[in-house]
């Protein structure tokens with residue numbers, strides 16, 4: 478550690494490099510272990526947000542879906558602050574769309590398609606179905 | 608031969624993923640240390656493309672045959688095992704010679720290790736770097752493993768890959784050796800800490816070896832540090848690993864927490880009192 482680094486750290490401007498190493502490793506290993514590259518993870522994140530959005534209104538900016546790993550177990554952790562629930566008709570329609578219930582007077586299905594940014598919702602959600 | 612009466616040999620793979628982190632040095636020192644504790648030990652150089660274990664043990668001029676000739680039945684196992692002069696409990700078996708790169712298969716490995724295991728308490732297999740064929744061959748006969756790494760991002764990442772492969776193969780237990788630890792850097796958090804590495808890799812730690820110039824000196828001489836009761840920190844660390852492998856309970860102490868540099872101590876104090884970082 479140079480004197481400059483030392484002063485930077487004293488002032489709280491720089492994390493020690495060992496701490497950075499640990500954080501970077503945890504991230505890269507979560508990806509290595511799950512075999513998901515950042516691109517696939519981003520696609521999954523978008524699709525998950527999309528599904529959740531059908532049921533509740535969430536704060537996209539604050540929403541966080543990431544891989545975390547502890548004791549060699551990798552978990553998908555989602556932290557999605559909910560603004561408010563959707564009105565009942567939309568919920569019924571959402572349920573009907575996944576085949577859970579027959580909605581008696583379902584709204585037009587377009588209602589539940591909540592576009593994420595500029596991505597066409599239909600395409601990204603069907604693209605990965607297997 | 609007392610093969611019938613003795614417990615089955617411990618067959619331990621020494622591996623790392625990344626090259627140059629200290630596999631061969633560990634194998635040589637552990638081999639000598641176990642032999643000195645009375646264990647009949649065979650070290651098998653599975654890295655025969657770039658073989659080095661003979662050099663570290665000072666046996667480079669005594670190799671005539673390899674496992675290859677034993678399996679081809681052109682010589683007996685006793686002829687291929689190179690006994691260490693000062694430590695007759697230890698023998699080296701090279702898997703092959705560098706001119707014959709293609710011969711070894713996982714099946715060959717299982718056959719030769721089975722033969723060696725009949726006459727040994729410990730068989731240590733020095734694995735080549737990487738996770739390709741060389742690793743697969745070396746791992747074929749292993750029952751347990753020691754993964755060695757240094758506190759650096761690339762080495763830890765590679766170790767993680769290897770641990771994953773060992774897990775799928777059902778090799779157990781897998782234990783960790785952390786090599787080239789620099790206590791001062793760790794204390795000032797400019798290096799991954801011992802706990803960081805064990806947390807990330809989630810393996811039990813069987814040894815901590817500090818960065819030690821004596822390792823280089825002993826390599827130059829072809830005399831592992833554990834051979835002559837050398838009191839250097841690395842020598843003690845290797846001896847302790849040998850004893851832990853035999854089941855002795857020897858506490859591990861984190862050198863970065865016992866011998867802090869002045870500056871690191873100061874940093875920690877400031878950190879605690881100010882809560883700044």
Ligand SMILES: Nc1ncnc2c1ncn2[C@@H]1O[C@H](COP(=O)(O)OP(=O)(O)OP(=O)(O)O)[C@@H](O)[C@H]1O
Pocket residue numbers: 623625626627628629630631632633654659734735736786787788816817818819820822823826841
């Ligand atoms: N604790 C240590 N202190 C200082 N130097 C060390 C230590 N451990 C290993 N080294 C040095 O690191 C270098 C690599 O060691 P070694 O050959 O044992 O690694 P390896 O994992 O077997 O390498 P390879 O992947 O090429 O087979 C050597 O020069 C060795 O002297």
Ligand SMILES: [Mg+2]
Pocket residue numbers: 630631632654659733734
């Ligand atoms: Mg080596």
